[in-house]
Amino acid sequence: MAEGEFFGLLGPNGAGKTTLINVIAGLVRPDAGRAAVMGADVGRDYRRARRMLGVVPQELVFDPFFTVRETLRLQSGYYGLARNDGWIDEVMHHLDLTAKADANMRSLSGGMKRRVLVAQALVHKPPVIVLDEPTAGVDVELRQGLWQFVRRLNRDGHSIVLTTHYLEEAEAHCQRIALLKDGRIAALDATRSLLGSFSGLDLRLHLDRAALPVGIPGRVVEADGAHFRVRLATYRELEDALVRLREAGVGIREMEVHPPDLEEVFLRLTGRGS
Amino acid sequence: MRRFSTLCYKELLRFFKVSIQTVGAPVLTTLLYLVIFGHALEGRLEVYRGVRYTVFLVPGLVMMAVLQNAFANSSSSLIQSKITGNIVFVLLAPVSYVEFFAAYVVASIVRGLVVGLCVLAVTLFFVDLPLHAPLWALAFALLGAALLGTLGLVAAVVSDKIDQVAAFQNFVVVPLTFLSGVFYSIHTLPPFWQRLSHANPFFYMVDGFRYGFFGASDFAPAASLAIVFASLLAVCSATLWLLKSGYKLRY
Missing domain, CATH: 3.40.50.300 (P-loop containing nucleotide triphosphate hydrolases)
Known part of the structure; x- marks a missing residue:
């Protein structure tokens, strides 16, 4: 140091x-x-x-x-x-x-x-x-x-x-x-x-149907019924994702946006993450 | 010097702030011993010719208070600091193990002597005590307090819990003081127990201290002083070695 x-x-x-x-x-x-x-x-x-x-x-x-x-x-x-x-x-x-x-x-x-x-x-x-x-x-x-x-x-x-x-x-x-x-x-x-190298957003969605419209940016990390976790790179992508949902007429029941947490950073660093 | 004096001052401040427990309580305990044993045994025992039993008892009780309080000061302060974790403030600072040792022991000596003097002062209301050779009494009180302060430090260093310090006090310090002739002259004991008493370093402290008052003792005071001094040196060296190693203080 x-x-x-x-x-x-x-x-x-x-x-x-x-x-x-x-x-x-x-x-x-x-x-x-x-x-x-x-x-x-x-x-x-x-x-x-x-x-x-x-x-x-x-x-x-x-x-x-x-x-x-x-x-x-x-x-x-x-x-x-x-x-x-x-x-x-x-x-x-x-x-x-x-x-x-x-x-x-x-x-x-x-x-x-x-x-x-x-x-x-x-x-x-x-x-x-x-x-x-x-x-x-x-x-x-x-x-x-x-x-x-x-x-x-x-x-x-x-x-x-x-x-x-x-x-x-x-x-x-x-x-x-x-x-x-x-x-x-x-x-x-x-x-x-x-x-x-770890920037990005973790978007958690609860939709009114069990399918994501095509053309959503980012990478889907988890999908469970109408619940989805999508990894986005920037807030710009978040905007695009919301626009895409609106265009497809999909309703959002709940939504959370998280920065990457330390645990995740660690998992990725040690090569054990998704 | 500043580091030593600060740590020593902290130890003194600690016990003055709770002087009801640290000075008041031992004075009361000693008075109870004096009243109870004095009442029970007055007139039945005459240890030294022309010395009433209650008068004989006082120097022993004073020395017992000196020893037990010197032990209590270093042991309870350090174990509390270890358990609450605030010992870290001293360990983080550039305080050497010698300064650490000296501060705790000197504070213990002061506590022992202060309590001893208070006990003595209070008992003087009840008995007339001769003072044959005050310097002898002072020398034994000093060395005895130093020895017990050092033992208290060792007990707290090696212990992880307050119970362990209490066990050291109950199984080592209290038996050795009670069997050191505080309440009797060892000449009244059967030969086997007399010999055993000579193996107890506390006996020499109490006996030598009593010589300072009556000019009479069970054992030659100069020899007692040498034995107590030698014990102190041995215990101090072992303690300094223990502290230098960082045992149970720095992992």
């Missing part, structure tokens, strides 16, 4: 995303191979490696004995930082935590706890920030605020690693993506070229 990059680590559950991150963070020792953060080996040069790295863990962990400010001060101290209140205030401000600064961690909502986790990962201004599924169980408002803040950090020169289940998130933010499967990299490419 290059310096300053916004990098996506994608994969289904159990693909090894979190394990990989834990190796980089020094929480798991690799059976083989090595990892380095900004050139610092995570084993031999662990102090430098960990100072370079800020990790937002996936689980909502917190210490119920302390307030938000205490938590952030303690975290600064673990990195050897003495007077860090200026930066702590700034981070709390950007994450909308200022009003909760003196609230006990126990009393915070899930979304607020997630923000504190982000703040904790930033107390030492690490050049590399890892977000492990940061939006799992987080409401829309926080999600947007979070992305705004992370994008700003990336503009300011921080390298970002994001793991996620959601293709849209990776698509929206990441410059490059690695797809993990069973602990191996199944694909690694710039986001645009990677997703370009």
Whole structure:
């Protein structure tokens, strides 16, 4: 991964995303191979490696004995930082935590706890920030605020690693993506070229008859009575398909349009899909 | 230094924030021991010439509070952090295993001594206690708290559940303290049990601590101090090795 990059680590559950991150963070020792953060080996040069790295863990962990400010001060101290209140205030401000600064961690909502986790990962201004599924169980408002803040950090020169289940998130933010499967990299490419090869729409139709008119663009993936799944390449094709249905006098009872989901991308990548 | 002092401060802050449980409760327990055993045995036992049984009992109870609380501090804090997962905040940071070790043990020593002092202060309302050699008492309290704080750390590192830490406390720490002569002089025991008591490192801690008050003990205090110190060194080396290996902390 290059310096300053916004990098996506994608994969289904159990693909090894979190394990990989834990190796980089020094929480798991690799059976083989090595990892380095900004050139610092995570084993031999662990102090430098960990100072370079800020990790937002996936689980909502917190210490119920302390307030938000205490938590952030303690975290600064673990990195050897003495007077860090200026930066702590700034981070709390950007994450909308200022009003909760003196609230006990126990009393915070899930979304607020997630923000504190982000703040904790930033107390030492690490050049590399890892977000492990940061939006799992987080409401829309926080999600947007979070992305705004992370994008700003990336503009300011921080390298970002994001793991996620959601293709849209990776698509929206990441410059490059690695797809993990069973602990191996199944694909690694710039986001645009990677997703370009999987672009398209999944059109699901419930018609008033059990036959599709001829001339419908795309490829029929599934046909079950009056239910059809058609794979289209573009929205233009979607328009054409609807026009074709109208011309043939076929009525639509239900219709859904989906972008390709990650599972499907994986199935295709590993050559087991249709 | 900053990393060590922060982690140590966090441990201290944790127990001060719940001082009803961490200081109040052990003081009450000790007072109950004093009242019950004192009431039952006062006048029937005279361990040292001219020393009433309740007076004899106090240093042992104080030391027991020091030891049990030092153990409780490191063990309960670390096992809770492991179970809730917030140990990750320390593991992610550039804190070395030596700093980690020192912070937990020093905080345990402070908790042990604070509780010990509170217990002592409260019992002074009930008994007149001589103080023959305070520095000896302090030395034994320090080393004993360090030893038990370290054992607490080991118990929490190797355990995955709170029950396992509790088992360590119930099957190792409590029997060893109760059989260390807190409530009696081992000279009152049959020869077999006397010999067995000499194999219990807790005996030397309690006996040496008591020497600081009465100037009398079952065993030579300097020899006791050497034995306690040697035990502490052995347990510390084993613990540091365990922490360095990352056993059950870094997988």
